[in-house]
Structure formats: C-alpha cells, structure tokens
Amino acid sequence: xxxxxxxxxxDTNSFSSAIAREFCAGAETAGHTTxxxxxxxxxxxxxxxxxxxxSGRSGQVPDDILAEQDRIGRADAIGxxxxxxxxxxxxxxxxxxxxxWSWGWAYDQLDDPEKSLQRSRTGILLVPAxxxxxxxxxxxxxxxxxxxxxxxxxGSFGFTKRELVLLNGSKGSSKRRQDLLxxxxxxxxxxxxxx
Numbered sequence: 480x481x482x483x484x485x486x487x488x489x490d491t492n493s494f495s496s497a498i499a500r501e502f503c504a505g506a507e508t509a510g511h512t513t514x515x516x517x518x519x520x521x522x523x524x525x526x527x528x529x530x531x532x533x534s535g536r537s538g539q540v541p542d543d544i545l546a547e548q549d550r551i552g553r554a555d556a557i558g559x560x561x562x563x564x565x566x567x568x569x570x571x572x573x574x575x576x577x578x579x580w581s582w583g584w585a586y587d588q589l590d591d592p593e594k595s596l597q598r599s600r601t602g603i604l605l606v607p608a609x610x611x612x613x614x615x616x617x618x619x620x621x622x623x624x625x626x627x628x629x630x631x632x633x634g635s636f637g638f639t640k641r642e643l644v645l646l647n648g649s650k651g652s653s654k655r656r657q658d659l660l661x662x663x664x665x666x667x668x669x670x671x672x673x674x
Contacts, residue, residue: 480506480511480512480555480556480670480672481511481512481513481514481553481554481555481556482503482506482511482512482513482514482554482555482556482557482558482667482670483513483514483516483550483551483553483554483556483557483558484499484502484503484513484514484515484516484557484558484559484560485516485518485557485558485559485560485572485575486499486515486516486517486518486519486560486561487518487519487559487560487561487562487568487569487571487572487575488519488560488561488562488569489519491517491520493562494562494607494649494656494659495560495561495562495607496517496560497660498560498605498607498646498659498660498663499515499517499558499560499605499663500515501660501661501663501664501667502558502560502603502605502663502664502666502667503515503558503667504664504667505663505664505665505666505667505668505669506556506558506667506668506670507667508664508667508668509667509668509669509670511556511667511670514550514553514554516547516550518571518572518575519571523543523547523571523574523575524543524574524578525570525571525573525574525575525577525578526574527574527577527578531544531577531578531581535581535582535583540581540584544578544579544581547575547578547579548579548584551579551597554600555600555601555672556600556601556602556603556670557600557601557602557603557638558602558603558604558605558666558667559572559602559603559604559605559606560605560606560607561606562606562607562608562649563606563607563608563609563610563624563645566620566623566624568628576632580635580636583596584596585597585635585636585637586635586636595635595636595637595638596637597636597637598637599637599638599639600636600637600638600639601638601639601640601641601642601670601671602633602636602638602640602641602642603641603642603644603666603670604628604629604633604641604642604643604644605644605646605663605666606643606644606645606646607646607649607659608645608646608647608648608649609647609648609649609650610647611647611648612645612647612648615645615647621645624643624645625643628643629641629642629643642666644662644663644666646659646662646663
C-alpha cells in the first residue's frame with residue numbers, strides 16, 4: 480500500500496513532525512511506501528478564495544489543487560498529523576481540506592449523503608494534544624471532536640476505516656513524549672489494505 484501523510488506544523492523540529500516521522504516509519508516497517516506532504520515546507524496556500532469557487536464552476540482546477548488531488552489518488556491510506564488548537568484543527572489543515580476535497584471531486588451527496596466520490600481508503604488522524612485525556616472526556620471535548628471529524632468531515636472522504644488517535648499529554652515529560660511517539664508508530668505498522 481501507499482501511505483500519504485499530511486503534516487501541519489511550521490516547525491520541522493516540532494513534536495508533531497516527530498509524530499509524522501514515526502507514523503511513516505511504522506508504515507515502512509510494515510512494507511508500505513510512504514509520502515510526506517509537509518504543508519508549511521511546501522508553502523501550500525490554505526486560503527479558500529473566489530478563484531476556488533470559480534474553478535469549481537468552470538472545471539478549471541488550479542495546478543496546486545490538482546497536484547494535491549494526484550497525491551491523494553496514489554494513496555491507499557492517508558494520515559493527518561496536526562496539533563489540537565482550540566479544540567479544532569489548525570488553519571493550514573482546514574484550508575487544505577476546504578480547497579482540496581472539493582465538491583464534485585470528493586463528494587456530491589446529492590443521491591446518497593453517505594457516499595464519497597473517492598475510493599475506499601483508511602484515514603488516521605494523529606493529533607498531539609496538551610490536554611489530559613480524562614479532562615477532555617469529562618468535558619465532552621473528545622466526543623465532540625470524534626463527532627465533528629470522524630462522523631462529519633472525514634466521513635465524506637471515502638474513508639471506510641477512520642481512526643482518531645489523540646496523543647494527550649504531548650507537552651509532558653520526556654518519558655511521556657517517548658510513549659506517544661511509540662503510539663504514533665503503531666497505527667502505521669498495523670495498516671491493512673481495505674480495497
């Protein structure tokens with residue numbers, strides 16, 4: 480299988496970057512090929528604009544979006560790595576989703592609201608979070624995030640298998656961070672072809 484990992488963090492030395500590398504290493508250990516899309520390093524423009532709307536009307540898809548859609552077309556599984564910001568995803572990830580997973584390419588939902596125009600894939604979200612897992616669960620944040628992302632956003636992407644891996648305590652001790660890096664390796668190593 481070919482695994483595409485989308486990384487959203489401006490610092491290549493960040494913990495999120497380390498998580499992305501571990502996930503890719505896990506996938507490679509299992510014999511999969513990997514591709515890392517570092518959105519900041521590649522200067523992806525996340526701003527959804529009138530030009531994007533007009534391209535949807537005309538069918539003239541911008542070159543930067545075609546390149547991202549080609550990447551997705553090669554992938555059998557897609558991992559997303561970004562830090563939890565204000566109980567949501569950072570702007571770069573959100574903009575990448577808004578611009579790349581466009582109406583008419585990723586979904587149309589006119590006949591079947593549960594059907595994606597994309598083929599079946601696995602989608603894994605690896606999300607470092609400073610908050611403790613028990614706090615997030617007690618306050619309802621974990622359930623809200625799962626509902627919004629797993630059932631909502633990523634439910635329209637053809638991800639037959641969807642998994643959210645919250646890496647709580649990412650601002651903790653060195654030992655805690657090493658444990659989280661090991662946790663990030665495991666989903667890559669256990670990927671199975673669902674096609």
